[in-house]
Amino acid sequence: MNSLVHQRCRVYTTEKVTIRILEEWCKGCEICVDVCKKHCLAMDILGKVKVVNVEACNKCLLCDVLCPDFAIAIE
Template identity: 35%
Template structure:
């Protein structure tokens, strides 16, 4: 799986102002079947660690603060 080097181009974006990972939330990391999300310990925010996604959406739906946005490719909509 390729590592997500360019964070601006990955399919899942986390609004760091809304993310409450610093308060212990790990919901998006826990629900992702691909295990591509992780908590950035330094920032205390969720982030996309690997540039891979099934667009299955629980990360966006289950985030308690609406911080996750999955950018579904046009051809999959």
């Protein structure tokens, strides 16, 4: 539902889903990591979110709607 196509995003994609991460805007609150029941997301050593298992994403959109920093988008 959220698109970040115009931004400098890191894109993770499969046939089912595209996850875009706008690292610049991520403040590292970890909300997305904590709410993801499929453990698709994790924090990198710089404290930014990264996708560790794009295959597991079931598009529940929790990370998308709960990221307070507009840094993650699920298509």
